[in-house]
Amino acid sequence: MLIKIIIxxxxxxxxxxxFRALFLMLKNPSDGKPMSHYLGxxxxxxAVVLIIIIVAAKLGAINLNRTPSLTAHIQxxxxxxxxxxxxxxxxxxxxxxxxx
Numbered sequence: 162m163l164i165k166i167i168i169x170x171x172x173x174x175x176x177x178x179x180f181r182a183l184f185l186m187l188k189n190p191s192d193g194k195p196m197s198h199y200l201g202x203x204x205x206x207x208a209v210v211l212i213i214i215i216v217a218a219k220l221g222a223i224n225l226n227r228t229p230s231l232t233a234h235i236q237x238x239x240x241x242x243x244x245x246x247x248x249x250x251x252x253x254x255x256x257x258x259x260x261x
Contacts, residue, residue: 164217171210178203 182199217223 164213164222168210168213171206171213175203175206175210178206 178199182196182203185193185196185199214223218225
């Protein structure tokens with residue numbers, strides 16, 4: 162449970178840095194930290210969150226969703242319908258008249 166709280170807090174910090182960079186982009190101050198500083202923080206903390214999730218999943222601290230098995234959904238076809246002839250041509254054939 163502690164790992165999930167840490168991940169949520171890091172994700173909120175990532176969103177905060179993203180909006181801080183947006184604010185600096187719109188305001189464009191000449192003094193202070195550049196916008197790339199906050200965007201770089203966002204990238205670093207995103208990588209940290211990803212590493213924490215992978216390590217926690219490998220150690221069994223969090224449970225990931227399992228992939229569905231391929232044999233879980235088997236459909237069986239029953240022969241209840243009668244087969245009918247099908248042709249590739251949809252045009253009606255013309256009647257032929259015999260000339261005597």
